[in-house]
Amino acid sequence: MEPVGWVRSxxxxxxxxxxxxxxxxxxxxxxxxxxxxxxxxxxxxxxDLLLLTWFHLADRTTLAVHPRGDTTRPVTGVFSxxxxxxxxxxxxxxxxxLRVDGLHLYVSGCEAVDGTPVVDIKPVLGAADER
Numbered sequence: 001m002e003p004v005g006w007v008r009s010x011x012x013x014x015x016x017x018x019x020x021x022x023x024x025x026x027x028x029x030x031x032x033x034x035x036x037x038x039x040x041x042x043x044x045x046x047x048d049l050l051l052l053t054w055f056h057l058a059d060r061t062t063l064a065v066h067p068r069g070d071t072t073r074p075v076t077g078v079f080s081x082x083x084x085x086x087x088x089x090x091x092x093x094x095x096x097x098l099r100v101d102g103l104h105l106y107v108s109g110c111e112a113v114d115g116t117p118v119v120d121i122k123p124v125l126g127a128a129d130e131r
Contacts, residue, residue, distance in 0.1 A: 003117035004039070005032040005105075007053065012114045014057055014084065019068060021093050021109035030105040030118055040121070043097055043105065048124035051093040051110060054117045058089035091116070094124060 008029040011017050017025070030051065032040055043049070062085035064075045078086040095107040105121075 001054075001119055003033065003054070003119060004036045004121065005030045005103075005118040007031075007051075007110060007112040007114060007116040007118060009110070009112065009114040009116075011111075014113055017111045017113055019111065020082070021095065021111050025109055025111040027098065027106060027108045028110045028112070030107060030110075030121070032103040032105065032118075034103060037103060040100070040103075040105065043100055043121075045097055045099050047097040049095050049097055049107070050122045050124060051091070051095055051107070051112075051118055052120040052122070053091035053093065053112050054119050055084040055089035055091050055112075056115070056117060057084075057113065059085040060087055060089060062086060090119070 008031050010026055062078060064077050065081055065083045067073045067076050067081050084091065091112055093110045093112060095109045098106040098108055
């Protein structure tokens, strides 16, 4: 698997990142690799997208966590949480496309830190009768 782009964010330390995109995440830029430019040709501002990322700073040995780092909550297997620390640290971010400038996608609602590889971008689908 090769990245299709990278997150460019003012957040560099995972401990400073919002827990979820709708919890105060800054606007970020997804810098696309030139080899995938044609894949982004039909993206438009206002599109809701799913970014799949690779949490490159994650601890891949973690199997259980206190959800949201709250030690008053019981230890829970990571497959029942959104913890970035997990065997295969794939991130899922629902974002809104704000603007497109060449290979730069400006999006809101992404809590990934600077340098996070983007492995895929998919549209958010509407209801079945709208497709």
